[in-house]
Amino acid sequence: MPDLSDIGAAVIGTGFIGAVHLSTLRRLGIPIIGVLGSSAARGADRARALGVAKAYGSLDEMLADPTVQVVHVTSPNVAHYPQVRAILAAGKHVICEKPLAMTSAQSAEMLAMARASGKVAAVCYNTRFYPLNQHAHGMMKAGDLGDLRLITGHFHQDWLAKETDWNWRLEAEEGGPLRSVSDIGTHWVDLTNFITGQKPVAVMAELATFIPERQKPLGPVETFTATKGPTETRKIETDDAATILLRYGNGGLGMLSTSQISHGRRGLLSWDISGSKASAAWSAEHPEELWIGHREAPNQVLLRDPSLMNPTGAAAAFMPGGHPEGFADTWAAFFRQVYGDVARGGRGEGSTWATFQDGHHEMLFCDAVLASAARGAWVDVAQG
Incomplete structure (x- = not known):
């Protein structure tokens, strides 16, 4: 290193x-x-x-x-x-x-x-850097799951579930025309693109703003903190939640829901992949467990343990098995890899962090979601 x-x-x-x-x-x-x-x-x-x-x-x-x-x-x-x-x-x-x-x-x-x-x-x-997500990427790349057939999942939160909840992301001029999709949905899209090696080529989307008016504090407010003091009523046009159907380039299908108004869900990011050889599923609420499904053999639950994981997954882990890792550790694995590449003078052959190319794709994905929701029809995701 x-x-x-x-x-x-x-x-x-x-x-x-x-x-x-x-x-x-x-x-x-x-x-x-x-x-x-x-x-x-x-x-x-x-x-x-x-x-x-x-x-x-x-x-x-x-x-x-x-x-x-x-x-x-x-x-x-x-x-x-x-x-x-x-x-x-x-x-x-x-x-x-x-x-x-x-x-x-x-x-x-x-x-x-x-x-x-x-x-x-x-x-x-x-979220790419939860070790079991890295392991799943390695499994897919090695052909352990076969070809992508179906992927489902969601990213649900509750921190904007009340009309008194406020953050700059609520306003289009600060955060953009999409919110639940761009703020958290792109995490799911990027993660599943990374794991499967496939990207959506078309979407069918529906957006919902369940709280059309909110109380904006007249003073500053931090992310994930309760609002205090006097407020003013503001009209909201960004999406509280969304449902999106997906088509992938290899013929696979997908379904994604996003929500920032789901009571009790602090950060439920989950995916479930059905491949032609096996299935796999993971949830951020149980980040130390990767479920692996088989047709003609017992199903498995892989607990995060570098000694049992493929090299891609093991490289992202800090602690031995039995010593849980979580959100903060993903940042450490991410930065460790990026700064290693800075020190080396460029992206390493085995690096797995998201590039500006990936970030641009998520913006093209958001364009397609907006267009689909407006037209009520399938829209192709531009490639670029």
């Missing part, structure tokens, strides 16, 4: 996911040079609270710092495009939160710029 202690990192955004990035960088021993907040005052306050020595006053100041080699973008979606363009133009590597951009036109430009730069450019689809 290359030495990561000489690679300086900076993080844009100091909210929930920005703090996740910071704690993961510390865990891996990667120097944190500084952070950039939504304002200079906000950045300084959050830097003190998060134990970071430096708060930059502007993006230009951050990018002018020669000790920063990698920039993490955890800002609201609307800021990704201009920030990533500036980061790549400054010759820095970039790790960007999803969705990659507000539109596929933006993501296409970001992809082209990333390719031309020669820099490492990763998108934060961390």
Whole structure:
């Protein structure tokens, strides 16, 4: 493993996911040079609270710092495009939160710029890095499951289930025209694309906004926290939930549902694959277990144990069997791989992190979902 202690990192955004990035960088021993907040005052306050020595006053100041080699973008979606363009133009590597951009036109430009730069450019689809998802990818690649026939699953949450729940993602001008699909549905799409090696080529989608008006706090509110203080009523046009039928290039079929209004579901991401040789299923609520189904032999439940997993799965694990790993560990496995590639000067042959090409595909997928929901018909997913 290359030495990561000489690679300086900076993080844009100091909210929930920005703090996740910071704690993961510390865990891996990667120097944190500084952070950039939504304002200079906000950045300084959050830097003190998060134990970071430096708060930059502007993006230009951050990018002018020669000790920063990698920039993490955890800002609201609307800021990704201009920030990533500036980061790549400054010759820095970039790790960007999803969705990659507000539109596929933006993501296409970001992809082209990333390719031309020669820099490492990763998108934060961390759920790939649950070790058993990596193992399932290895199984599919080895032909253990056969050809993809049917895949079903969902990503359900409850953090926006009440009209008093609020987050910037609710507003199209901050997060984009889709919400449950782009915010969490793209996690499922990217993960299942990664595992199966297949991508949807057409979709039939229905979107629903079950809470058409919400109470927006007049003051700031953090992700996954309750709103407090006075509010104002705001009309909501982004999707609370969606159901999507999928067609894959090899003739396989799929079904996906997304929801941010399912009471009691904190983060239920699950998939169930029926292959021509065997089946497999996994859930983020039980991330240490991979179910493997057979027709003419007993079914199996593989507990995460590197000594029993294929090399792809074992490489993503930190702990031996019997020592559970979870959400925080996916970020560590993800960053460890990305920073290893930064140290080596480019993407490694065995690297499995999501690229800007993957992020652009998710934007094209979202385009097709919007068009299908508007037309009430199947729509092809553009390839690019």
